[in-house]
Amino acid sequence: MADSAETRKLVYLVTGGCGFLGEHVVRMLLQREPRLYELRVFDLHLGPWLEELKTGPVQVTAIQGDVTQAHEVAAAVAGAHVVIHTAGLVDVFGRASPETIYEVNVQGTKNVIEACVQTGTRFLVYTSSMEVVGPNIKGHPFYRGNEDTPYEAIHRHPYPCSKAQAERLVLEANGRKVHGGLSLVTCALRPTGIYGEGHQIMRDFYHQGLRLGGRLFRAIPASVEHSRVYVGNVAWMHVLVAQELEQRAALMGGQVYFCYDESPYKSYEDFNMEFLGPCGLRLVDTRLLVPYWLLMLLATLNALLQWLLRPLLLYAPLLNPYTLAVANTTFTVSTDKAQRHFGYKPLFSWEDSRTRTIRWVQAVEGSAP
Numbered sequence: 044m045a046d047s048a049e050t051r052k053l054v055y056l057v058t059g060g061c062g063f064l065g066e067h068v069v070r071m072l073l074q075r076e077p078r079l080y081e082l083r084v085f086d087l088h089l090g091p092w093l094e095e096l097k098t099g100p101v102q103v104t105a106i107q108g109d110v111t112q113a114h115e116v117a118a119a120v121a122g123a124h125v126v127i128h129t130a131g132l133v134d135v136f137g138r139a140s141p142e143t144i145y146e147v148n149v150q151g152t153k154n155v156i157e158a159c160v161q162t163g164t165r166f167l168v169y170t171s172s173m174e175v176v177g178p179n180i181k182g183h184p185f186y187r188g189n190e191d192t193p194y195e196a197i198h199r200h201p202y203p204c205s206k207a208q209a210e211r212l213v214l215e216a217n218g219r220k221v222h223g224g225l226s227l228v229t230c231a232l233r234p235t236g237i238y239g240e241g242h243q244i245m246r247d248f249y250h251q252g253l254r255l256g257g258r259l260f261r262a263i264p265a266s267v268e269h270s271r272v273y274v275g276n277v278a279w280m281h282v283l284v285a286q287e288l289e290q291r292a293a294l295m296g297g298q299v300y301f302c303y304d305e306s307p308y309k310s311y312e313d314f315n316m317e318f319l320g321p322c323g324l325r326l327v328d329t330r331l332l333v334p335y336w337l338l339m340l341l342a343t344l345n346a347l348l349q350w351l352l353r354p355l356l357l358y359a360p361l362l363n364p365y366t367l368a369v370a371n372t373t374f375t376v377s378t379d380k381a382q383r384h385f386g387y388k389p390l391f392s393w394e395d396s397r398t399r400t401i402r403w404v405q406a407v408e409g410s411a412p
């Protein structure tokens with residue numbers, strides 16, 4: 044579409060716009076939403092890279108704010124046509140308290156919804172998570188499931204509980220009258236494990252491998268498969284949903300969509316090696332030496348250490364009872380609902396996603412751990 048002033052009339056707000064996913068959503072909007080007049084980037088921690096975005100035709104407004112503060116959210120939402128709500132505390136490592144996780148992920152989402160209702164913003168896209176579904180506390184596998192697959196979604200950990208509550212609030216808000224008398228249209232996207240440029244956990248694994256002499260030790264059987272999705276395709280799905288939500292409100296309003304692409308089903312560790320292998324690391328199979336019960340013991344010791352050290356320092360290793368259980372439970376998605384409902388097709392092929400991620404990891408080598 045031609046870049047002309049009369050086409051540029053929409054105001055978007057991206058909460059968490061400086062996060063791993065949020066930054067990709069911001070950049071994707073600037074590349075793929077020709078109607079954009081103003082892009083508001085709302086985050087607790089603003090990134091310096093935002094400055095470079097202020098030279099283009101779109102007004103980029105950086106807003107340092109806290110989603111737990113209703114008045115800050117309302118001020119950021121007022122006048123926006125679309126809100127993409129990605130802000131959240133993504134903590135399965137015990138860094139934040141359950142109360143804080145709830146405050147950000149649930150109360151923060153309530154604040155976003157109420158701000159839309161009070162100020163008259165009609166379109167809300169929420170970044171939910173596969174964890175709303177599973178793996179559940181019983182370790183039941185979710186094998187090639189879709190949005191309609193029956194599954195006992197029971198959780199205890201604060202993170203999946205908070206995401207499930209927030210998603211439910213967003214879907215229940217669909218159809219509420221907003222200021223001005225029109226209806227709020229909401230939907231929730233459920234990414235599986237996101238990877239790509241900026242993924243902190245991938246960076247952590249890479250630095251762990253460098254510290255261990257170029258080796259990572261397999262803890263999870265290769266047969267335990269996870270779905271993973273490239274961050275660029277997750278960002279693209281967010282933008283596409285936001286663009287289609289008005290025209291297809293009756294079909295898409297109140298719906299959930301898994302985020303998916305052509306990334307292969309593999310165990311979490313084997314999938315990571317698609318990027319870490321070409322960067323010089325190798326995965327050593329130690330499962331004969333380290334049986335699962337010993338892994339559980341190590342994970343439990345990590346949790347105990349975290350609790351004992353908390354008054355002195357934050358000890359938050361990747362391995363804890365929750366992350367081990369999740370990693371050790373198959374969770375794969377096979378669906379085309381997003382394509383059927385709003386014509387989604389991945390923007391990045393698996394080969395392109397892999398190449399981009401490898402290049403990023405290679406660039407990470409020089410960065411501080």
Ligand SMILES: NC(=O)C1=CN([C@@H]2O[C@H](COP(=O)(O)OP(=O)(O)OC[C@H]3O[C@@H](n4cnc5c(N)ncnc54)[C@H](O)[C@@H]3O)[C@@H](O)[C@H]2O)C=CC1
Pocket residue numbers: 058059060061062063064065085086087088108109110111128129130131132133147151170171172173206233234235236237238
């Ligand atoms: N990383 C993953 O594999 C997956 C992530 N998700 C969801 O995607 C969303 C983004 O996740 P990531 O980009 O991975 O995490 P991230 O931690 O990189 O980004 C979250 C952003 O939210 C901001 N934020 C946190 N608390 C805030 C507050 N009180 N007020 C304002 N901003 C706040 C952070 O500063 C950060 O920039 C989250 O809602 C997460 O639950 C869903 C599925 C998978």
Ligand SMILES: C[C@@H](CO)CCC[C@@H](C)[C@H]1CC[C@H]2[C@@H]3[C@H](O)CC4=CC(=O)CC[C@]4(C)[C@H]3CC[C@]12C
Pocket residue numbers: 133135171172173174235236237244260262263311312361362365366367369370
């Ligand atoms: C046995 C351990 C040492 O090798 C392996 C530890 C791997 C874990 C750190 C990851 C395994 C599965 C990941 C989670 C999964 O991708 C689903 C997620 C969805 C989200 O919404 C946020 C991230 C996460 C919880 C993700 C976090 C890291 C793992 C637990």
